[in-house]
Amino acid sequence: MDEAREVRTTCPYCGVGCGVLAGIAADGTTTVRGDPDHPANFGRLCSKGSALGETLGLEGRLLYPEVLGKQTGWDEALDLVAEKFSRAIAEHGPDSVAFYVSGQLLTEDYYVANKLMKGFIGSGNIDTNSRLCMASSVAGHRRAFGEDIVPGVYEDFERADLIVLTGSNTAWCHPVLYQRMLAARSEHGTRIVVIDPRRTATADECDLHLALDPGTDVLLFKGLLTYLAQAGKIDAGFIRDHTSGFDAAASLAEADAPSVARVAMGCGLTATDVQAFYDLFAETECTVTVYSQGINQSAHGTDKVNAIINCHLATGRIGKPGAGPFSVTGQPNAMGGREVGGLANQLAAHMDFADEANIDRVSRFWGAPNIARRGGLKAVDMFQAVADGRIKALWVMGTNPAVSMPDASRVRAALFKCDFVVVSDVTRTDTTRHADVLLPAAAWGEKDGTVTNSERRLSRQRPFLSPPGDAKADWRIVSEVAARMGFGDAFAYQTPAEIFREHAALSAFENDGERLFDLGGLIDLSETEYAAFAPRHWPAPERREQQARLFADGRFPTPDGRARFVPVRQEATAFTVDADYPLALNTGRLRDQWHTMTRTGSVPRLMANAPEPAVDLHPADAGAHHLKDGDLAHLSTRFGFVRARVRVTEAQRRGQAFMPMHWSGQFAAKAAAGLVSSPVTDPHSGQPELKHVPARIMRE
Numbered sequence: 133m134d135e136a137r138e139v140r141t142t143c144p145y146c147g148v149g150c151g152v153l154a155g156i157a158a159d160g161t162t163t164v165r166g167d168p169d170h171p172a173n174f175g176r177l178c179s180k181g182s183a184l185g186e187t188l189g190l191e192g193r194l195l196y197p198e199v200l201g202k203q204t205g206w207d208e209a210l211d212l213v214a215e216k217f218s219r220a221i222a223e224h225g226p227d228s229v230a231f232y233v234s235g236q237l238l239t240e241d242y243y244v245a246n247k248l249m250k251g252f253i254g255s256g257n258i259d260t261n262s263r264l265c266m267a268s269s270v271a272g273h274r275r276a277f278g279e280d281i282v283p284g285v286y287e288d289f290e291r292a293d294l295i296v297l298t299g300s301n302t303a304w305c306h307p308v309l310y311q312r313m314l315a316a317r318s319e320h321g322t323r324i325v326v327i328d329p330r331r332t333a334t335a336d337e338c339d340l341h342l343a344l345d346p347g348t349d350v351l352l353f354k355g356l357l358t359y360l361a362q363a364g365k366i367d368a369g370f371i372r373d374h375t376s377g378f379d380a381a382a383s384l385a386e387a388d389a390p391s392v393a394r395v396a397m398g399c400g401l402t403a404t405d406v407q408a409f410y411d412l413f414a415e416t417e418c419t420v421t422v423y424s425q426g427i428n429q430s431a432h433g434t435d436k437v438n439a440i441i442n443c444h445l446a447t448g449r450i451g452k453p454g455a456g457p458f459s460v461t462g463q464p465n466a467m468g469g470r471e472v473g474g475l476a477n478q479l480a481a482h483m484d485f486a487d488e489a490n491i492d493r494v495s496r497f498w499g500a501p502n503i504a505r506r507g508g509l510k511a512v513d514m515f516q517a518v519a520d521g522r523i524k525a526l527w528v529m530g531t532n533p534a535v536s537m538p539d540a541s542r543v544r545a546a547l548f549k550c551d552f553v554v555v556s557d558v559t560r561t562d563t564t565r566h567a568d569v570l571l572p573a574a575a576w577g578e579k580d581g582t583v584t585n586s587e588r589r590l591s592r593q594r595p596f597l598s599p600p601g602d603a604k605a606d607w608r609i610v611s612e613v614a615a616r617m618g619f620g621d622a623f624a625y626q627t628p629a630e631i632f633r634e635h636a637a638l639s640a641f642e643n644d645g646e647r648l649f650d651l652g653g654l655i656d657l658s659e660t661e662y663a664a665f666a667p668r669h670w671p672a673p674e675r676r677e678q679q680a681r682l683f684a685d686g687r688f689p690t691p692d693g694r695a696r697f698v699p700v701r702q703e704a705t706a707f708t709v710d711a712d713y714p715l716a717l718n719t720g721r722l723r724d725q726w727h728t729m730t731r732t733g734s735v736p737r738l739m740a741n742a743p744e745p746a747v748d749l750h751p752a753d754a755g756a757h758h759l760k761d762g763d764l765a766h767l768s769t770r771f772g773f774v775r776a777r778v779r780v781t782e783a784q785r786r787g788q789a790f791m792p793m794h795w796s797g798q799f800a801a802k803a804a805a806g807l808v809s810s811p812v813t814d815p816h817s818g819q820p821e822l823k824h825v826p827a828r829i830m831r832e
C-alpha cells in the first residue's frame with residue numbers, strides 16, 4: 133500500500149484558480165483542503181472546492197472507448213476518428229471538420245488541439261465553450277489595449293477603496309475572491325457597489341446596489357464618463373500621454389448620456405442612486421471595476437466592456453495598485469485557452485489572423501504544412517454549420533453543448549444529424565449520447581498540466597490518482613489521432629512538460645516585446661522544474677523584468693503604444709419583451725453547482741440548497757400569472773420551453789425571471805436553460821445573449 137502523501141494542485145471549477153492540497157491516505161481515501169501557500173486563495177476554499185474529494189468516484193465515468201455504443205480498444209476507436217476526419221477533409225476540404233473544446237481542458241491539451249486544427253488540418257474551426265463565458269471581454273481588451281490582457285492582480289481587490297461589481301454575482305460565482313474583498317472591507321472599509329438587475333447574495337453585502345434595467349450598462353458607464361468629464365475628474369495628463377480617441381468617446385457619451393437624470397431614466401434607476409455611484413467613483417482614486425458574465429453574455433457585451441474600460445482610461449486608473457478594470461473568468465482555464473489560441477478567431481499565443489506575418493511566423497514555428505489563413509466558426513455559427521451539413525465531422529472535448537449551448541434543441545438536432553461525432557469526456561453527459569465514437573478522458577486528480585486563472589497566474593494541476601479503465605489525457609488522445617492522420621512528427625509528445633515548453637517557445641518566437649504574452653523565461657523548464665512549478669504570473673519573458681500588474685508604465689501593446697478609447701452606443705437588447713413574452717429571462721449560476729452538474733450534481737450536500745430546477749419571480753409577477761411559491765410552471769420563449777418550480781422572491785426585479793444554467797442529466801429534457809436561451813450573438817465577440825430572453829410563464 134502507498135504511503136500517505138499530499139499533492140499540491142489547483143481547483144478545477146472556476147477562474148479564481150484556488151490552490152488545493154489533495155491528501156491521499158495509506159488506505160487510498162482522499163481529503164482536500166485549501167493550499168495555505170497558494171496566492172489566489174491562501175488556504176480558503178468555497179463549498180464546491182471543499183467538496184472536491186467527494187467527486188472522485190467512478191459513477192458515470194467513461195472507462196473504455198466506444199464505437200456506436202459498443203466497447204472497443206483505443207486503436208480501433210482512434211483509427212476510425214482519423215479515417216473519418218481525413219476522409220471529410222479530402223472530400224469536402226478542411227473547413228468541413230471542427231473541434232468544440234472547453235475551458236476545462238488544461239493548457240497543454242488546448243495547445244495540441246489548436247495546433248492540429250489550425251496548423252495541420254488547416255482550418256480555423258476550433259472554438260471553445262469559453263465563447264459563452266468571456267469572449268466579449270477578450271474582444272473588448274483587444275480593442276482597448278491591443279491584446280487580450282487583464283491588467284490587474286487579485287491583490288488589487290485588497291488595495292482598492294472602491295470595488296464596483298457589475299454583472300457579477302461574485303459571492304456565488306467567484307466565492308473566494310469575494311471572501312478576500314469582504315476581508316479587506318472589514319480591515320479598511322472598502323466600499324462595494326453592485327450593479328445587477330437582481331438582488332443577489334453579492335448585493336446583500338454591498339454599500340450601494342444599482343438594480344438597473346437589463347442591458348443598460350453601456351448607458352450607465354457612458355453617463356459616468358460624461359460625469360467625470362463635466363466634474364473635472366478625468367486625468368488629462370494620462371489621456372494625453374497614454375491614450376487615443378478620448379474626444380470621440382467623450383462626445384458620443386455626452387450626446388447619449390448628458391446628465392444623471394437622463395441616465396437614471398434610461399437605466400430604470402433613481403437619480404439619487406446614479407449620483408451616489410458617480411460621486412463614489414469620481415472621488416475614489418483606488419477603484420477596481422470587476423465584470424463578468426452579466427456584461428459578457430450580451431448581444432452588446434464588447435461595447436459594455438469598452439464602456440467600463442473607457443472610464444478607467446479617462447481617470448488613469450489602470451496599472452496602479454488597487455485600480456483597474458478587471459474581468460473575472462468563469463472557468464478554471466478559460467485564460468489558458470485564450471493564450472494558446474483556442475478561440476476560432478485567434479491563431480496562437482495571442483497572435484491573430486489579421487496579420488500575415490503572424491500566420492507566417494506560426495507556420496514556420498510549427499513546420500505546419502496547411503496553416504489556416506483565416507479564423508474559423510465561432511460556437512453558435514459552428515453548430516449552425518453542423519445543423520446545415522457544412523460540418524461533416526465534429527469532435528467535442530470536455531463540454532456538454534447539448535445542454536449548455538443556447539437554443540439547445542437545435543444543437544441536439546444538429547448533433548443527431550451530423551455525419552460523424554466524436555466526444556471525449558470524463559463522464560456520460562447529454563452530449564455523449566450523440567457520439568459515434570466516445571473516448572474516455574482523464575479527470576481532475578488524474579490530469580497533469582497547467583491552467584491560468586483570472587489574474588494571469590499559471591498553476592499546476594497535478595495527478596494524485598491513476599486514470600481508471602483505459603482513460604487517458606486529452607493531449608495524448610489528440611496527439612494519437614494526429615499521428616494517424618499523418619502528422620506524427622509534430623505530435624510526438626511524451627510528457628505535458630514537453631508541450632508546455634513548446635507553447636512557451638512559440639509565445640517568445642520572434643517576439644521583441646510587441647506581444648505581452650511571452651513565456652520565454654520558461655522555455656527551458658526541465659521535467660523536474662515543471663513538476664515543481666510554483667504559481668506565477670505571465671508575462672514571464674526571458675531576460676526582462678517580471679511584472680505582475682501590467683501597464684504601470686502607461687505603455688500598451690498597440691502599434692503606437694497608446695490605449696484606445698472606444699466610442700460605444702447604448703443599443704437595445706436583441707429581443708424586447710412584449711405582450712406575448714412579457715418577462716425578461718436571465719440565467720446564471722448557483723452557489724454550489726458547476727456547469728452542467730456533471731461533477732457537483734453527485735454530491736448530496738451541494739444539491740441540498742437547490743434540489744430541483746426553479747425559476748425566480750417577483751411576487752407581483754407571480755400573482756399576475758396566478759402562480760405561488762412551489763407551483764410547477766411552464767416557461768417558454770421563442771426558442772423552446774422548460775418546466776421548473778416557482779420560487780417567489782423580492783430579490784427578483786418585477787418583470788424579470790431568473791433560472792440557473794446548470795440543470796442537465798435527468799432534468800436536461802425539461803429544465804436545461806439552454807432550451808430557452810437565445811442564440812443571438814455580439815457582432816464583435818460572437819458571444820450569445822444569455823442574460824435577456826423574453827419569456828412567458830404559466831402554471832403547469
Ligand code: SF4
Pocket residue numbers: 143144145146147148149150173176177178179180181182306307308309
Ligand atoms: Fe474552486 Fe472557484 Fe471555489 Fe476557488 S472559488 S474553491 S477555484 S470553485
